[in-house]
Amino acid sequence: MSIGSQGNEELIERARRVTAAEGYDIGTRFPSVFAEAEGPWMRDVEGKRLLDVTAASGALLLGNRHPGVVRAITEYISRYGTVFASTLSLPRIELAERLCERYPAAEKVVFTKTGSEATTTAIRLARAATGRDLILTSGYHGWHDWHLGFLNLDYDAGNRVACFGYSEAALERMLTEFAGRVAGVVVTPEPAWFDADYYRRLSALCARHGVLFIIDEVITSFRYGPRGLNGTGEVPADLLTMSKGLANGHSIAAIMGRREVLDAYDAAGIAGTYTREVPPMAAALAVLDELEDGSVHEHCTRLGQTLMDGMRDILAEVGIPAFVGGPPMMFDVVVPSEALSWDIYRAAYDYGAYFEDSGTQMIMASYTESDVDHALTAFEKGARKVAATTSLDPGELGADRMAEFAAEAFGGALTDNERVRARIEETVRKIAAHTAA
Template identity: 70%
Template sequence: MTTIVTGSNRETIERARRVTAAERFDIGTRFGSVFDSAVGSWMRDVEGRRILDVTAASGALLLGNQHPAVVEAVVRSVRDHGVVYASTITPQRIELAERLCERYPAGEKAVFCKSGSEATTAAIQIARAATGRDLILTAGYHGWFEWQRPYRNMGYDPRTRVANFGYNETALARYLDEFGADVAAVIITPEPAWFDVAYHQRLAELCARHGVLFVIDEVITALRWGPRGLNGSGGVRADMITMSKSLGNGHSIAALLGRADVLDYYDAAGIAGTYNRELTPMFAALAVLDEIADGSVHEHCERMGQALKDGMREVLREVGIPAYVTGPNMMFDVVTPSEQLSWDIYAAAYEHGAWFEDSGTQMVTAAFTQSDVDHALEAFEKGARAVAATTDIEPGELSEELRLGFALDAFGGSPHDTPPVLARIEETVELMARRDPSAGTSATAVTG
């Protein structure tokens, strides 16, 4: 039996630094603990310290760690059924696909993979194969693959044939007017703290008028913008949606749902993968769907999220730190005058036993209790007061300029038609007009 030997947090981080850790992603943007167990929303590090997770493991958890129904489903999967087969089709895959297609209006067929990055990439490859067109228009973060890495920069990348419209409606309308016949799909990640349902409905209608596929990247929002995401709870039409986080309650699974006549092109798009057929996360996902079926999980999470959101807003008001706290209760944003100030507050709160998301988006799980909310707010208040006492902070409301600056830095949001944005739109149109059509896809278009 293998024994995992650990030392202190510092020693374990140094050990990781030598053999596996990225300096920024794994160390620089994290706090000082290495965890080796978790129950519900509480984590325990290698020194035995318990810390409350206020990020839902970056959104991966909906029910919390070691949820009994998910644990039982996973154990039953491995013990009674195995892990993966030679065949790609299993009863569990069929059942999961049927239930997701019943749950989300966009769903007629479903394709499964292991991560959100894979699901969004599958979506654009299928869109290109189904339409025979090469251009992709995008806004927001869709994962770490090459085609979308410049997600913060409005413009056009000739290597990937992807144009980022930065959530700007003027830009999207212009690009579709100029190049709609060559656009395979528009894919957007909802930022519900910044753009409402009506905004997304306008985008969906614009795509429909131009005959362009509209894809909503609901990797996070599918189970956090209400129980059925922007597509279901919000009633926003889509030709395809992606989902992943929370679906398997931490187990690695993602789904692409959409029109059957479009998803039938996934052979032509080359979508494959040995581990896309893995049984264990499908059992976990079916258990999650069972647990949330009666609506009580989302009702509870909404209450806990509302209490946490209101409490954090009040703490910042009392301490005298300008802030913008907004968004759905299950995934709200907290914006302060600077990224550094936010980091300092969350780092100080960590010292009092709560791990907040340093990017500002906080998420609860169904394991949260009122005492957990109270603990998070107590840690947050202690951290905010400690930072405010040693930092020169200008009182008052958070300016619109700072709000827009946060949106631009966090997810490439450039929604206002300022002169620089309008100039960038024109530059992008010129670049797209000069692109080499022969570099595009050679896939056969949909014929009906």
């Protein structure tokens, strides 16, 4: 039976039987099975057209089927091949050189396939380069075992990882006590919540204690301005990770930074056959060509700002308290509850726009002004529909909801209150006990 002969519900049931995870693939997605996409528009198997306001979770920077990227991929495969016996190829060398030119922290670059692999590689490099074992972390760095406890300010003795919850006080306390054991501090930027000054302070704190500072720029490397937090935000780092947008949806990630840290690659025992796959590197070079004159970021920043301001105005007009903030290419929208957020975006889906229900919205360079108008129209219809049947307290979004969102979304402890201070001391005691043992 061909896919085209079945609708979304039937195909979701087929997927449920043979491949789909109930939560990740079905419960947290809107009910479409997609057949094709071009630019920012997707079409499901029933012919429903939807505007992607997630940029495929950030993977797309230019949009689906971008001509320059398609040409680079197809020409490379047809003329040269896919993967070679050696890890070295001309596109790899050229891509590394161009990333070194683009990002201040980059003296040398190595590649993996995914963001989760990139962050795990960075941790292996830091440990091998320093001979230390303790990792201090904040934010989401992927799905690998070493990072499963990212939402809790706590210490994981098995993986030798302590989460400091974006608390400067917690990081300073941990570095004061254990700097001699710390291989690196790794943090994922949350630019809607912490400005560049915050990350510069973390970087300086690590430098004072002689500890490697790692920025996980898997998402922000092209969305916090054209050169990420490291370049655009002028935040010094010893290592950077990047992935989403680099090859406009094709699977590649980069780890870059100080030469002496990257040169620990062999000692860290890092390997992987598909790190040598060449077409994604050709795609990444095509993306960098598109970004060269700055017009892509200028366009995306302008339209992203229009979308962000429009969503903020709509929520205010329909009486839904909200926080809307962050860089125009990746901004957060927080409303009084997660359930309300889902209801609004589920309603907007019915009107033709596929928003990220968790709240972080991202556009791509293929957006036009009419696409932004479509997104805002769908969002307004959805928000009005939900507001009309929901009892809401008027006024601004409360600090408790902001703190709840930060804790649930990225493990952020926004204030150093009594509970946070108690968690800091308990975490320090756990680390100390493990060290003594």
